[in-house]
Amino acid sequence: MAQIYKRGKKWRAQVRLKHQSRSGTFDSKIEAMAWAVEIEQELGKDDGIISGKTLGDAFARYAKEVSPSKKGYRWEIVRLNKLMRAPMADIALKELRVDDIQRWITHELTRVQASSVNRELNVIAVVLETARKRWKWIATNPSRDVERPRNPRPRDRRISELEIQRILDALEFNDGEAVKTQRQEIAVGFLLALETAMRQGEIWGLNWVDVHLRQRYITLNETKNGTSRNVPLSSRAVELLKMLKEQKDGVVFHHPQRSCGVLFRRALKIAGIRNMTFHDTRHEALTRLARKLDVLDLARMVGHRDPRSLMIYYNATATEIAERLG
Template sequence: MASYRKRSGGWYVEIRKRGIYRSRTFSTKAAAKYWADEIEADIESGRPMGQHTLAQAMQRYSRDVSSKKKGARWERLRLDAFESSMAFSGKAIDDVTPNDLATWRDQRLTKVAASSLRRDFNLLNSVFEIARREWRWITSNPLKDVSRPANPPPREQLISEDQAASVKEAAGYWRGMEPRTTQQVVAAAFDLALETAMRAGEIRGLRGPQIHLAERYVDLPETKNGRRRQVPLTTAAVEILAAMDPDEPFPVTSGTMDATFRRIRRKAGLSEAFTFHDSRATAITRLAKRLDIHDLARMTGHRDLSMLTRYYRATASEIAQRLD
């Protein structure tokens, strides 16, 4: 049975059950009782020392939290990888130290880029935070005391007219044609991305009811930030979509699009640094010459204008030409 004592700064709770002793201090008695009930239930169920392991926390997060997200598959794969790569995943979660996590960070950096590790940190931080705030399995988040790798410098890649033409030529595609091969479909998607700044996933997900060519816009009911967005279409974008299947213009999966674009890139003689996603920054930079910042943000779906600057890559020379 748990016992509770009021102390300065919070409530101290002790548990003595079946030879197991646990204690902790909480800011409120309700939080202390919630934790004590969980620990006693764990002891009854036979968990060692009444503690939850980090692996159990990641498994519960995958089941109860990740499953409700759009990126559920990615998160589950990452959490499975964390569990297998962390030598300390079997430790009680409240025994995991910043030093454990820092060692894991340094090992990961020998295998993945800093940007990938920062995404891993974001996910792992969410696991610790929900274990602290909602499950009451820990009282502090050890990841808060671990330095994250620095952000990599922003990409400066913009797609030139010659490069865009090389991609279309390599795929055997020209604007206005009805694509008949997978390479032509992917090249048409790339062409549309350069006109609209839409993401590859948004383009792949287009279906007939979302496309309004007469009114010159497409409707995206669910986007990366979870909000609906209507994307205006240039005359060229209308021409591209008018030639596609009206019900499912881009019938390719994410994996097929990625692999096909890499093949097209090789045929075009372009380097691996050239990516489909560079079309978004290129389109935003071009559109910025015709739209004010608020219309541009509405078109691209950026709620934070400062984030828009990550994609806007006009050169100093181009900006200088507008000063005269």
């Protein structure tokens, strides 16, 4: 089993296995753990299953070799780093049991919601399956038999017109004027999300070559479900995009998504708005669009392969439905 410890500003890794010992010094803990994983693999082969690996070793190798190839790797790396700090990470893979994961679940449920636990369980499951199929570190995947907690009901947060205006005021946005600041650019992204139901990552990943203002649609080449789609634009959405500096090529939103997310959350505090996230714009937009489009067109526009999944986001109030009844 490898020993990883910090010495000054460097990380030291030492591997002892089968009467053999190797060591190395690295700039980061992940580099040290990844190196130790490779050395243990080299020294510990036994009947096709590589011994001497811990769950933490599996997290480290997955973070180095697999996660960077994924679109949403940044958040996966965050989760993997958190999981590497959990006591469960020190358990040898050959000794890891369902009960170990179940105890981790019970502990995490005292700190975070069931939905967060299930997202981390997804990471644990895929890491263990990779360790079983690709790396041959374990013979079975204990996560398959884990009893998962039940997710809470989907969020039904709506955004009122008053809240929209307060957010725009906090972002110093003047409707109809050319965008000059990062805050104003965020405001355009926020309003565009309400018009199109596009996700935050989809909006901040836009390139002008994929924006067709005359034909009134946007082409999304990379989406959450891995397929491309065309998003039709309302006249209001076209107006919003024209407030930005249109080019033949290049990114539509020039400021990084991460810093824009920080500024948006600050704007919510300035506006005195609680219990709201940028993703709530998708709920609001889908509910509004459902009044204008039939279910199949709506599903195609927002990228839902199964129209039934739209019910997760559609949150019309009873009063709004009653008004349509006349």
